[in-house]
Amino acid sequence: MRREFKLPDVGEGLTEAEIVRWHVQAGDDVKVNQIVVEIETAKSIVELPIPWDGVVTELLAEEGQTVEVGVPVIAVDTAEAGAPAPEAPRPAATTGAEPAAPDRLQALADDMVPKPPEEGAVEPGAHGSPAPKQAPKEAPKEERLAVLVGYGVKAGATKRRPRKQPGAIPAGPVANQSRIEVEGPPTTAPEPGAAVPGPPTTAREPGAAPAPGEPGARPAAAPAAGTPGPGRVSVLAKPPVRKLAKDLGVDLTGIAGSGPEGSITREDVQAAARAAVPEPGAVPEPAAARRPRGGEERIAVKGVRRMTAQAMVTSAFTAPHVTEFLQVDVTGTMEAVQRLRTLRDFAEVKVSPLLLVAKAVLTAVRRHPVINSSWDEAAQEIVVKHYVNLGIAAATPRGLVVPNVKAADQLSLPELAKELASLTETARAGRTQPAEMAGGTITITNVGVFGVDTGTPILNPGEAAILAFGQVRDMPWVVDGELAVRKVTTLSLSFDHRIVDGELGSLFLRDIGAMLEDPLRMLAWS
Structure with a gap:
């Protein structure tokens, strides 16, 4: 019999604990009250005993993982040693009857597939509307669709939208959380009334539309919404990549992305940061341009450290x-x-x-x-x-x-x-x-x-x-x-x-x- 041991509340209403170290592994024999795991609560390290005899079948949490109270952490097979394994259930056989023919089994399987509702019947979950009439159609059995019991096959004319071709870029601006506008090199906006410069003037065929900048040409259209304005550059990069670039002091506008649709990847940012480090013997940069080396380290605030921090804040701002x-x-x-x-x-x-x-x-x-x-x-x-x-x-x-x-x-x-x-x-x-x-x-x-x-x-x-x-x-x-x-x-x-x-x-x-x-x-x- 498989039993799962749930993480208990070891005192004072604690809601979670961290798995520090397992004393057993899958396949090990365990006895009642044997210590199987050490956990760290917001108070201290606690050893947990197992309440059953048996064999460990699975560890449901890894070392270093934080588990909430009531969540299973270990599974134990509590079957007695040497007990015969339960036999698989056998189908009931009728005395003197022949085994069921394959055609009859197939017919029973077909009967388990629900039939579409009759015309005028109310289909559950469809706002009380009558089920649509379906034209009789002889279809091979292998093409029948298995649906939920009590529901018919919903008739509709839905279509899959065409699959995007690899490398295709939408013609118009799309909403993309990874694409942001950042400050880039300033661009010079044309003065009011000034002609918009266009390509070199060439002879055009009769009836052709005048090119931009030529007499009779239509005014240039205003930029579409979401298009970067003067002095701003659209950069395609995910939030973690933008944060990495900020930490390393890398300007995203000067990087050519190597990811999908020209997006900037972490490798692109790291390569740009390495390229910015001067070679040995090079002229040192000004103090304001130098970046500190050594990096940073983040320590998770949990367990005893988190409880201590909360207690000290409470004490300092209460008493x-x-x-x-x-x-x-x-x-x-x-x-x-x-x-x-x-x-x-x-x-x-x-x-x-x-x-x-x-x-x-x-x-x-x-x-x-x-x-x-x-x-x-x-x-x-x-x-x-x-x-x-x-x-x-x-x-x-x-x-x-x-x-x-x-x-x-x-x-x-x-x-x-x-x-x-x-x-x-x-x-x-x-x-x-x-x-x-x-x-x-x-x-x-x-x-x-x-x-x-x-x-x-x-x-x-x-x-x-x-x-x-x-x-x-x-x-x-x-x-x-x-x-x-x-x-x-x-x-x-x-x-x-x-x-x-x-x-x-x-x-x-x-x-x-x-x-x-x-x-x-x-x-x-x-």
């Missing part, structure tokens, strides 16, 4: 952003990180400064709960969340993703370290699931790993604050009235000014800086 900056001496934090790495509880997990930054944010949220809020536009309310789903922005080959640690405020420091390590590893491998990115309440973005001091981060939609953690580097710093070299970083906090005013944002950022200067404060304020 009024305010950003504050704070330089912090994190020498104590860096020393604490080194000590934590020697503890047995952190032996199987990587400890980085981001762990203590995350702990400082969680502690500051407990001291200032309104920072962990969202704006409900429909209800015109501020929703204060008494739980923290801590988002960590992670750069992946497919774009920026922001998975979050659920209930991060309830985790111990070793548990938080393990969750951050797992979250980062999954994101970099492109395995983050949509559920892991939903429901975030506040976010940290670590721009320091890229060697950046600070930035003005954009809020994750639905959140009120985001903290950027810059690189840690040696800088001169005043300690107890003396100049010293210390480990210094820059923190920047962006917040939604509808929810967080300047005072709350400043207090929140100040507390984070104080805990990073002296990590013992985290224990005192927890």
Whole structure:
């Protein structure tokens, strides 16, 4: 039995996904819950299992193809192994009867062809008009026309228009979307009353019409509609060819087309562009006439990249952003990180400064709960969340993703370290699931790993604050009235000014800086 597996909605009402990689091919055996395909949604990479046992008969979508939810992507034969194939249906035979004669079979076939309606009968679909009377005609059976059941053969006198001869050009102007008028060399229009120049005067026979320009000649006819006027040239080229010529800076009016009816092809444009490139050793062209080399590349905006772009636009033009900056001496934090790495509880997990930054944010949220809020536009309310789903922005080959640690405020420091390590590893491998990115309440973005001091981060939609953690580097710093070299970083906090005013944002950022200067404060304020 052939079954088709349709692309499911993997979460949050997504309408389409891209086929990233197939794990099976036609002819492969599959088992229930076996992973058969990886898809990329607007959120992340998702692996899809097959719900049946069987043999893959066909892959209905190719890698790189975008498929809508509900469209079949793979066909599986779910027949049991070793089951006998169903026999082809046999015609019922009458006991003792001879096989049907060929003439009788032909007569049955002829009866299946509908007969023309009788005279005066109403033909369905013909506006209720009576069917025309047809003269009886004995025609060979092979010339009979098979028509739809309930319809007769429509009588008419339609004729096929004559086939255009190859290379023939219509005499008059025709509507052609590929033919456009472009600016060409200016032509001189004759002055009013001036004679139109014509061919050299020759003797003409008596009674012949005078040539243009001779006495008694009729005035020249006005150009037909659609005929190029003075200073314009008709160019026959399709829209993609015109765009290519524009990108390459090629003038179409100076190209002789090699296509049908003299149309200009892509090869003609490319050849003209190559001819315009000067040979080595030639005199260089003026700067205004030179064209940049290297070409362009277009990257399709889809999947995670498209969702990120939409989210950032929504956030930037919905929430009024305010950003504050704070330089912090994190020498104590860096020393604490080194000590934590020697503890047995952190032996199987990587400890980085981001762990203590995350702990400082969680502690500051407990001291200032309104920072962990969202704006409900429909209800015109501020929703204060008494739980923290801590988002960590992670750069992946497919774009920026922001998975979050659920209930991060309830985790111990070793548990938080393990969750951050797992979250980062999954994101970099492109395995983050949509559920892991939903429901975030506040976010940290670590721009320091890229060697950046600070930035003005954009809020994750639905959140009120985001903290950027810059690189840690040696800088001169005043300690107890003396100049010293210390480990210094820059923190920047962006917040939604509808929810967080300047005072709350400043207090929140100040507390984070104080805990990073002296990590013992985290224990005192927890």
